[in-house]
Amino acid sequence: xxxxxxxxxxxxxxxxxFFSNISYADIIVDEQxxxxxxxxxFLDYELDNDLKKIIDKGISIHILETIIVxxxxxxxxxxxxxxxxxxxxxxxxxxxxxxxFFEDNEKFSFAELNELVSYINKPRYLTLENIKDSKNxxxxxxxxxxxxxxxxxxxLSLKKPKWMIIKSLRHNL
Amino acid sequence: MRxxxxxxxxxxxxxxxxxxxxxxxxxxISSETFQLLLKINLAFVVLLFIFIALQVYRxxxxxxxxxxxxxxxxxxxxxxxxxxxxxxxxxxxVSVNFLTKSIESWFNVRVESALESGxxxxxxxxxxxxxxVELKSRSISYSLSNSKIKEFNPVLSDxxxxxxxxxxxxxxxxxxxxxxxxxxxxxxxxxxxxEQDLILANTGFHGKIDITQENIIFLKTFQPYISIxxxxxxxxxxxxxxxIPESISQAALSVESVFEDYQALTFSRNxxxxxxxxxxxxxxxxxxxxxxxxxxxxxxxxxxxxxILSEATQSIAKGNFKxxxxxxxxxxxxxxxxxxxxxxxxxxxxxxxxELNRQRIESSRNFLxxxxxxxxxxxxxxxxxxxxxxxxxxxSKLLGFNLELLIGQRFNQILEYGAQFEEIVTLINKSKDSxxxxxxxxxxxxxILSIQLTEQGTGKNKNKIILIDxxxxxxxxxxxxxxxxxxxxxxxxxxxxxTPIQLSAxxxxxxxxxxxxxxxxxxLSDITKTIVNQVDAIKKMVNEFTEYSRSPELTKxxxxxxxxxxxxxxLFQKEDLKIKISSRSKKINFTCDEIKxxxxxxxxxxxxxxxxxxxxSCEIEIRLRKTKNAVILNFIDNGTGVNDDINIFEPxxxxxxxxxxxxxxxxxKIIDEHDGxxxxxxxxxxxxNVEIHFSY
Numbered sequence: 001x002x003x004x005x006x007x008x009x010x011x012x013x014x015x016x017x018f019f020s021n022i023s024y025a026d027i028i029v030d031e032q033x034x035x036x037x038x039x040x041x042f043l044d045y046e047l048d049n050d051l052k053k054i055i056d057k058g059i060s061i062h063i064l065e066t067i068i069v070x071x072x073x074x075x076x077x078x079x080x081x082x083x084x085x086x087x088x089x090x091x092x093x094x095x096x097x098x099x100x101f102f103e104d105n106e107k108f109s110f111a112e113l114n115e116l117v118s119y120i121n122k123p124r125y126l127t128l129e130n131i132k133d134s135k136n137x138x139x140x141x142x143x144x145x146x147x148x149x150x151x152x153x154x155x156l157s158l159k160k161p162k163w164m165i166i167k168s169l170r171h172n173l
Numbered sequence: 174m175r176x177x178x179x180x181x182x183x184x185x186x187x188x189x190x191x192x193x194x195x196x197x198x199x200x201x202i203s204s205e206t207f208q209l210l211l212k213i214n215l216a217f218v219v220l221l222f223i224f225i226a227l228q229v230y231r232x233x234x235x236x237x238x239x240x241x242x243x244x245x246x247x248x249x250x251x252x253x254x255x256x257x258x259x260x261x262x263x264x265x266x267v268s269v270n271f272l273t274k275s276i277e278s279w280f281n282v283r284v285e286s287a288l289e290s291g292x293x294x295x296x297x298x299x300x301x302x303x304x305x306v307e308l309k310s311r312s313i314s315y316s317l318s319n320s321k322i323k324e325f326n327p328v329l330s331d332x333x334x335x336x337x338x339x340x341x342x343x344x345x346x347x348x349x350x351x352x353x354x355x356x357x358x359x360x361x362x363x364x365x366x367x368e369q370d371l372i373l374a375n376t377g378f379h380g381k382i383d384i385t386q387e388n389i390i391f392l393k394t395f396q397p398y399i400s401i402x403x404x405x406x407x408x409x410x411x412x413x414x415x416x417i418p419e420s421i422s423q424a425a426l427s428v429e430s431v432f433e434d435y436q437a438l439t440f441s442r443n444x445x446x447x448x449x450x451x452x453x454x455x456x457x458x459x460x461x462x463x464x465x466x467x468x469x470x471x472x473x474x475x476x477x478x479x480x481i482l483s484e485a486t487q488s489i490a491k492g493n494f495k496x497x498x499x500x501x502x503x504x505x506x507x508x509x510x511x512x513x514x515x516x517x518x519x520x521x522x523x524x525x526x527x528e529l530n531r532q533r534i535e536s537s538r539n540f541l542x543x544x545x546x547x548x549x550x551x552x553x554x555x556x557x558x559x560x561x562x563x564x565x566x567x568x569s570k571l572l573g574f575n576l577e578l579l580i581g582q583r584f585n586q587i588l589e590y591g592a593q594f595e596e597i598v599t600l601i602n603k604s605k606d607s608x609x610x611x612x613x614x615x616x617x618x619x620x621i622l623s624i625q626l627t628e629q630g631t632g633k634n635k636n637k638i639i640l641i642d643x644x645x646x647x648x649x650x651x652x653x654x655x656x657x658x659x660x661x662x663x664x665x666x667x668x669x670x671x672t673p674i675q676l677s678a679x680x681x682x683x684x685x686x687x688x689x690x691x692x693x694x695x696x697l698s699d700i701t702k703t704i705v706n707q708v709d710a711i712k713k714m715v716n717e718f719t720e721y722s723r724s725p726e727l728t729k730x731x732x733x734x735x736x737x738x739x740x741x742x743x744l745f746q747k748e749d750l751k752i753k754i755s756s757r758s759k760k761i762n763f764t765c766d767e768i769k770x771x772x773x774x775x776x777x778x779x780x781x782x783x784x785x786x787x788x789x790s791c792e793i794e795i796r797l798r799k800t801k802n803a804v805i806l807n808f809i810d811n812g813t814g815v816n817d818d819i820n821i822f823e824p825x826x827x828x829x830x831x832x833x834x835x836x837x838x839x840x841x842k843i844i845d846e847h848d849g850x851x852x853x854x855x856x857x858x859x860x861x862n863v864e865i866h867f868s869y
Contacts, residue, residue, distance in 0.1 A: 057436030058429060095295050095429045096382040096390070109383070151434065153441030156448055 027139065027171035039126045041141055041169055047117050048163040051145075054154070055092050055099075055113060062149035063088040063166065065141065067126060069173070072136040081137065082128065087146075090116065128173075137173040144168075181221060181466060185459045189214075211448075214455045221462040228469050241487075242480030246472045253468035258461055265457045272449045280439055288432045295425035299382055299390070299417065306392045306415045307380055309336040314398040314411045317343065322402045325352035325409075339391075340364060340414035351409060364414055370395050374410055388426050390417040478506045482513060494521035551641035555584050555601065557633055571622060571641050597624055601637060620645045649823065653842070656824040660718030668715045671708050678704040717835050721824065727766040727846060734761045734770075734804065738795055741774055749790040750782055756797040763804050763867060769843045776836045777808045777863055784812035784861070808863040814855040821853060 027041045055061060069082035089102040092113075099110040101119055110116040128139070143166035147155055191210060232250065235243035313332045320328045325343050333341045333354040340359050343351040348365065366374065373379035374395035383391050396411040417425075478501040488496040497514055501507045542565075545552055551568030553576065555561060561584055564576040574590040584601060587594045614623055625640040682701035686694050735756050742752045778793060785791035789811070796807040815821050822841040827834035844851045849867040856862055 054436075054440060057440075058433040059437050059440075060433075093384060093429060094292055094432065095425050096299065096384065097296075098382070098384075107386075151437035151441075153434075153438045153445070156441045156444035 027141065027169050029171075029173070036127050036129045037173070039128065039139070039171075041124050041126065043121050043124070043143060043167045043169075045117065045121055045143070045167050047113065050161065051163040052113065054163075055090055058092050058094045059151060059154070060092075060149075061090040062146040063090065063143055064146045065143050068140045068142075069128060070138050070140070072138060078138075139171045139173055141169040142167070181224070182463060185217060185221065185463055189456055189459060211451065211455065214459065218455060218458045218462065221459070221466070225462055225465050225469070228466075232469070240480075241483040242476040245479065246469075246476045249472035249475060250465070250468045253472065254465050257464035257468070261457060261460055261464070265453060268453055269450055272453070273446055276442060276445050276449070280442060285435065285439075288428065288435055291428040292432050295428055298421060298425065299392070302415070302417060302421075303380055303382065303392050306338075306394055306413060307378065309338065309415075310378075310380075310394040310396040310411060310413045312336070313338075313341070313413070314396045317409070317411060318398045318400050320400065322351065322400065322407070326354075328352075329354045338413055339416040342412045342414075344410050344412065346408050346410075364412060366395055366410065366412060371410070384426075388422070389419070390422040390425065391415065392417065478510060482510065485513065485517070489517060489520065492524075494524050549642070551639075553584075553639040553641070554629075555637040555639070557635055559584050559601070562636065568639075568641055571620070571643055597639070600624065600626055601639070614644070621648050645820075649820070652823060653838075656838075657721065660721050664715050664719040667711065668719070671712050671715070675705050675708040678708070717839075721835050721839055721842065727769065729764050729766055731762050731764045732767050732770075734763050734797060734806070735759055737767070737771060738774065738797065741771070741778065745778055745782075747782075749785070750793070751790060752778065752793045752795065754795045754797065758799065761797055761799045761804060764869070765847055765867075766843075769846070773840045773843050773865075776840045780836055781808060781810035781812055781861075784810065784814075786811075786813055786859075802868060804867040804869070806865040806867075808865075809856065809860065811856075811860040814859065814861045815853055817855070822851065 026044050027039060029037060029039055032038070051061070065086040065088065067082065067084040067086075068080060070078040071081050072078050086104075089100075091100040091102070092098070093100070097111070099113055099116045101108045101110065101116050108116075108119060110119065126141070145164045145166065147160070147164060229250075232243060232247055236247055313329070313336065316332055317325060317328055329341055329343060329352045332338070338354070339357070340355045342353045342359070342361075342364055344365070345351055350361070353359065353361075370379060370381075374397050377397070379395040381393050383393060385391065392413075392415040394411075394413045394415075396413070398409055398411060399406050400409055401407075478498070481498050485496045485498050494517055496517060498510045501510045545563070545565040546567075548565060548567065551571045552563070552565050553561060553568050554563035560581055561576065561579050562581075564580065569576040572587070572590070572594070574587075576587075579586055585598055588598060614621060621644050623640075623642040623644045625642070627638045627640070629636045629638055678701045682698055686697055689697060735754065735758070738754050742754065745752060781793050782791045792811045794807075794809045796805075796809065798805050821827075822837050824835055824838040827836075841851055844865060844867075847867060849865060851863065851865050853861055853863045
């Protein structure tokens, strides 16, 4: 019972923290087979002004995409069924006035930041294997800036800035 | 407290050292460990604050309770704290100001503009290089447009060598490579244009700059041109890739990198200030709180000996001379403590002697009081100031009031208890001159008191001692003795001639009556009768005297007093006399001379009857009871009572018109012969109560 209460408290806290960034409408189950489920999601991200200023000054930004599938437990903590982390990187070279977006060892260049953001917001796909038969599963896709890869001086802030969380999407499978 | 404070001191100093050292390492500052360290320090500040708050609260509570030394401790703590906090605050504000200005100075406008200028130079250089490549591209494409397709390769090789081009490639509209020339091994995939590049190239020209993963800057141009071969026009694209010289490329990228670092640092400006300010604030709080802790500790340590000394002084003031203070070192306080301990030792010794003397005096006094209280005389000691200094219980009993209440007060105050004491007061007051002994006799409440006055001491410390003796018994005995003697002589001298007188009177009557006339016969007869009657009366009186004066020869036997009284009650059958016997027991045995005791009871009943009020019947209640060691009888009547001023048991004392006054004297004598006592007192309403007390 204590664990249940504790779990509820943790959930409330987490919900409070991510409330402003959580969206339920941007994940769509695109295709579902016996073996896998193909999921389409949109980040629908609007660039934060503070982050824009940082990028404009040529500071490289590393982004972590964390995909977590959890099975909900009534009394105990949820089981993490799947956890996948992917790295992205945004670079701007003021010398040549070009924005780069690094994804899956590929490099995409953009003349404008808006183009880069549009590229980020393009429909994205995710294939999850063997999850069809399970119930009470929750998918969370979180895009956040990797603080450890920021320049040291930018890590000084004692409180995590709000631009650190790019987007957090949640969907009940 | 000491261990707690030492631990706090060690921990806080360690934390401070770690915090200060970590400030010099920029990598550490940005790490989560530094944040954790800050939080630990902050938590320690909070803990220390709570600890000090508790200590201060305790101190204030002590002040409120007026605990010795607490006020001085508080004053010292406040003084120490002010002494420490003021310079610390000054230092803090100076440090914060200095740090803020130092951080601001890092972000110099000139540095920023220099970096921006460097970046601009890089951009301009790249622009110039790009225009140069563009011109070269146009020249080469012009030459190629006049060449046949099969000549593309040699022409391109010649031209690229002539214009110092890094890579050059010709493709047709189907992206087929028509010619290629390179100084190095060319990565064809990276050189081939994408769709976007071709679209832009079709506008006339397209050029772009790119940076490889290895930080090499390349300029890339896409130049479309038309070549006529066999009278057929064909569209080709000249793609030139020019590598920026490494020196320029590295310099430009280096400026860009520094610019990036500088901008990153600019973003952290406020955070840096906040971190340094928080760190300094924590250091300040830790320093202040530690200082207050130390102030508390040292103040308490300083005031402790004084508190102990004060408590010890109070203890001594209460009479506890055994209080000793532990040694407080070799300083002035220690010396004071040692002196104090020496003083208490001496005081204790003196007090012991004093106590011993007091006990001795107390013992002597108790001994004296014992003697005085057991004396057969009442005693009153009057000091030179005429105040009562000492008295005993017997004196109070004899004078009829509690003399102990007057101890310490003027002797004259005994007059408030009765005017009869005036003689004693006069005796004392008149005895101002020197004397050895003075005496007076005081009749008081049917008692005869002998008052003797003596002096004790010399000079101004002369005490007067009054000895009071009850001489009533002695006087009564002396009087009884005298009366007995008188009675014996009367009996002897008077009784003997009485019978001849009586016989002679009767003979006169008998012999001369016949010789006289009838009238004279009657007269003679009356005279002789009077003589005979008076002689009888004198005989009766003499007999009573004889009875009174007779020596006690008791014939004792055990009798039941209840039966005796009942028998007597039957004898006294009179209309105006009612006798009631009250006794819980029907049998109260007592060994006595029955005849004499009977006489006592008869006398008492007669006395009560004779003392009855006129026109009233006489009611007598005889109460009889037996205690553990006595038989007590009460004869209570409703008569006229007795006069308090006279001793009714003395011979020839009577309130009746007729009577010898010997009845109650005989009663008293018989009671005395039985070792008993008799008292008489008036009842509250009317009559008298005679109490006989026989001890056995």
